[in-house]
Amino acid sequence: MHNVNTNHITAIVPAAGIGSRMNSQVPKQYLKIDSKTILEHTLNKLLTHEQITKVIVVISPEDDIFNTLSIALHDKINVTLGGKTRADSVLAGLQLLNDDQWALVHDAARPCVDHDDITRLITTVINKKQGGLLATRLSDTIKRAYQDNDTVVDYSEDRTYLWGAATPQLFNAGELRSCLQQALDHGVAITDEASAIEYCGGHPLLIECRRDNIKITRPEDLALATFYLTKQSLNR
Ligand SMILES: Nc1ccn([C@@H]2O[C@H](COP(=O)(O)OP(=O)(O)OP(=O)(O)O)[C@@H](O)[C@H]2O)c(=O)n1
Numbered sequence: 198m199h200n201v202n203t204n205h206i207t208a209i210v211p212a213a214g215i216g217s218r219m220n221s222q223v224p225k226q227y228l229k230i231d232s233k234t235i236l237e238h239t240l241n242k243l244l245t246h247e248q249i250t251k252v253i254v255v256i257s258p259e260d261d262i263f264n265t266l267s268i269a270l271h272d273k274i275n276v277t278l279g280g281k282t283r284a285d286s287v288l289a290g291l292q293l294l295n296d297d298q299w300a301l302v303h304d305a306a307r308p309c310v311d312h313d314d315i316t317r318l319i320t321t322v323i324n325k326k327q328g329g330l331l332a333t334r335l336s337d338t339i340k341r342a343y344q345d346n347d348t349v350v351d352y353s354e355d356r357t358y359l360w361g362a363a364t365p366q367l368f369n370a371g372e373l374r375s376c377l378q379q380a381l382d383h384g385v386a387i388t389d390e391a392s393a394i395e396y397c398g399g400h401p402l403l404i405e406c407r408r409d410n411i412k413i414t415r416p417e418d419l420a421l422a423t424f425y426l427t428k429q430s431l432n433r
């Protein structure tokens with residue numbers, strides 16, 4: 198793949214969701230852990246990674262909070278407006294990148310991501326010249342429910358080759374933009390960048406990450422993220 202500078206990675210942070218599963222008054226990225234919003238914790242992780250030189254934050258057109266945060270003035274941060282789905286928001290962020298750049302997409306809702314995992318993702322993808330994502334091997338027994346009775350087990354899946362996709366996910370910007378656009382044009386539901394690449398026939402690399410890289414999705418995840426972030430700041 199493409200001759201690009203690996204010390205100039207651009208991150209795209211989709212932060213235009215409403216956090217419906219979180220049931221909170223404000224979109225979940227603006228809930229606070231200690232004195233900072235979840236989004237600020239996430240952005241600080243990316244802004245302090247030495248290979249990430251620019252961060253594009255994708256916010257909702259209705260967002261009246263982001264620009265009140267001091268981090269909005271950070272010189273590495275650019276802001277753009279997102280769309281209805283996460284895929285639309287990522288696509289909006291990608292419009293600000295050149296085709297030959299690397300796009301490192303990371304959920305606003307994953308503030309606990311580890312710097313060493315980001316570095317391993319970047320190194321592996323660049324060395325193998327193949328896009329990839331952080332992910333974890335599944336550790337629970339996986340049950341497949343009936344489609345027409347989805348609280349009853351049909352059978353148990355073999356979990357040997359099953360992984361849970363996390364973020365960041367790192368791809369060539371031009372390739373990702375094209376695949377996302379094609380998938381959306383064909384009405385395919387895309388929940389992560391790797392799925393768009395797979396839609397175009399690609400096979401992203403799976404790079405195992407720490408299990409504490411959780412996505413804050415439901416109310417009980419907040420306490421867990423608070424615990425992990427506190428532990429990380431004590432270990433620094
Ligand atoms: N239209 C959307 C939807 C989601 N996201 C972002 O994508 C990330 C992962 O999505 P998810 O955790 O599902 O967030 P929400 O869509 O906000 O949550 P929910 O599905 O519970 O409403 C979040 O950082 C979210 O802000 C986005 O940028 N644009």
Ligand SMILES: C[C@](O)(CO)[C@H](O)COP(=O)(O)O
Pocket residue numbers: 283304361362363364388389390412
């Ligand atoms: C990108 C992602 O975080 C990988 O697990 C996930 O697919 C986002 O899905 P969501 O339904 O938008 O939370």
